[in-house]
Amino acid sequence: MSTNPAFEMRNISKRFPGVLANDNVSFAAAKGEIHALLGENGAGKSTLMSVLCGLYRPDGGELLIDGAPVDFRSPRDAIRAGVGMVYQHFMLAPSQTVTENVMLGLRDTPFVLNTPQLAAEVEKIGAQFHLPVDPHAMIWQLSVGEQQRVEIIKMLYRGANILILDEPTAVLTPPEIEGFFRTLREMAAAGKTIVFISHKLDEVLSIADRITILRGGKWVDTVANANLTKATLASMMVGREVLFRLDKTPHQPGAAQLALSQVQALDDKRLPALRKLSLTVHAGEIVGVAGVAGNGQRELAEVIAGIRPVTGGAIAVTGQDVTHAPPLARIQAGVAYVPEDRSATGSAPDLSVAENLALRAFRKAPLAGRFVLKRQLMQQQAQKLIAQFGIATPSPQTPSRKLSGGNLQKLILAREISSQPQVLVAAYPTRGLDIGATEYVRKVLLEEREKGVAILLLSEDLEEIFALADRIAVIFEGQIVGDLPANTADLETVGLLMAGEQVEA
Amino acid sequence: MTSQTTRSANPTVSRVRLERRLEQPRWLQIMSPIILLGVALLFGAVLLRMVGANPWAVYSRMAGLAFGDAYGWSDTTLKATPLILAGLGVSLAFRMRLWNIGAEGQLFIGAWFATGVALHLLPETTPQPLMLLVMAVAGFVGGALWGGIPGVLKARLNVNEIITSLMLNYVAIFWNNYFIYGPWSQRGFGLSPQFPRTAWLPRFTDYAEQFPFLRGITAHFGIFLALILAIVLWWVLRQTKWGFEIRVLGDNPQAANYAGINIVRNTVLIMMLSGGLAGLAGMSEVAGVVHRLQERFSPGYGFTAIIVAWLAKLNPLAIVLVSYLFAGLLVGGDAIQPAGIAQMLQGVILFVMVGGEMLLQYRVRFGQV
């Protein structure tokens, strides 16, 4: 790592209607450096990097590449100067091959394309930086992780020396993250400058050479990654002390509220996803489901909520059989569900916050009579929940699509919990949330446990499962392959079970 | 705040581009039909100039004919009535993203059912209120059955309702033709015998004895039905539990399913109600205007209703306004000779309004982001 800055941003300001997204921020990185840009959601990370890659023009400040001032008018200008960004949302054409996508948008494409040569080059870049991907595969056939590799290859092919990756790990599974970090190290070793945007402390600590923290659009600090703790980083990021330990009362399970026995179900491709899965959750306990993504977690949550048909076995809630009952019957039996997909399943985007909060309770008193809704009460109820759960919204009338991810998640939690459920299924409740919101959601789950709710927690974050769960159920290929008390389980055993290894209990 | 706008590079306008609006501002949503009408009239004016007419004179004659006096309002109301009823039906289905484009057929079947009641089911001597009530119910049921077919196919077998509802239009029209040329024909002409007077919807002019100023006002009481139903529908969607379910379903079916709302049942129900309202439009036409079943008694109200519902953004109250606007265009069109010009003008106005509605979802941007 040399000390020459590969790029330098000086006193950058960028205003959007109503927000100063970057306020006088200075930021630089050296050749061969992996520099993490850390901050909560809305801190201004994406905006700052969009300025660097030519997507936005700053309202103030200067930009230097290799010591020379530049004025980018478009991402094309930036890529010509060697700056490339991989956005949070990929920009690939799904029905084209990998090679064609790499080619797409190149200015000097010859009229007759030499595709085999290009495919060979794609393969070469892939091999050099540990980015395995089939140059002839269609984009739609690829997993999200593979698509990300295509985006990176695309930038490298265009000669990017400065690579900006916006929350790249958000879409990756833990094993993919390992491989991805290897790629980052190899690119840095080859003299490239990497800017790695994240709000996950562990990742930043394990990969970055230096860390720059943004908060509320302002630069907080730039620190070398040595002798840093999560707690110091977190407090810089949030602006106050953050608790990582959660206080938990001893485990006192009550009656079996949710019982699945030998449940079978198909996935969207009509392949078996749950294979005779059995699981019980008692009142007042949290059962954490640990597993590598795609082992039936989604289907498990959906069969309990009643939105996916069961092809075998039985499901009982508070002793009643609900195996083939429709979603409404599950709701009436006391099942609450915080779905994985907040906007596609969990909310109606054009309806107001108040209406979304009433999505479960609108059928009954006090929110409705026999036929007619009581809008006044709906409004009051919404105001109460907004205050109680700290949902940041301009008003109860605001359409829910205007809420940020964290606030939408609070809305869904507020709705599900205020229905006083017997059973709560929470699928990835803290995914994509910043530290403050994550802390809050976990606190709420523990409060519900205190109240005697039977909670099934699906999470990809083992740390979360260990912190919250009383029992850990490991799911592998649609079966529960291990059911361990959380206080005696160790990470290694759980990891082995997740990988499908046989472990002697 | 220390933003340093002064030091930014001088902004140069590099090019103009269209950008999709994330959000249509509320004023634009409300004003857009009015703005578009203005633009459409401007286009029409150019067209009229080109054929050598004086646009201002033509427009004032059109407006005069459609809205200038009580007779104009009467004629316009006559044409607005079926547009409102069918438009409400279409809007209801569209709200759930069920693309019912079979309103024309549902209208014909509604008219056929009403005719069956008036001519064959009930005796001539039936008291008028009872007669009309049974005709209305029959018209509604007929339309509901016709709309229910694509509904059931969609809900049960996921058959595309656009195709089925469209095809059923032709079936309905042929069905009608068969009866008016066959079993119900009056001496082989394409029309049924006239309804008994008890099967006529009261017209304003029928009350000219007591209120002389109503003489010649041929609009009928179907308009009251249309207005009442518009208000009822607006209220139901806004204030009832079922209306709430429909709005959730229309916004995000997956969320509706998750919230325990029955998609299959509501799909069938909505398609039936949608068809039923179009069926009522048919009943009101045969009972209020032509007083018999005949060929082509609808000049495509069921299709125009689709445009009406769309331009009204599916809002029941706005449907009333837009229906009057379109009815005025139809009535006013008669002012222009030769008739081809009028139709061309109508075409241009329609084109600009529908096309412009899409364009308003974008905005023009200059230079860089």
Ligand SMILES: Nc1ncnc2c1ncn2[C@@H]1O[C@H](COP(=O)(O)OP(=O)(O)O)[C@@H](O)[C@H]1O
């Ligand atoms: N295109 C935009 N228009 C308006 N506001 C924006 C836009 N992009 C970002 N913002 C706002 O700027 C702030 C910083 O956002 P962003 O840079 O995306 O943060 P981060 O990437 O750190 O989560 C937020 O308040 C966000 O709402």
Ligand SMILES: [Mg+2]
């Ligand atoms: Mg961001």
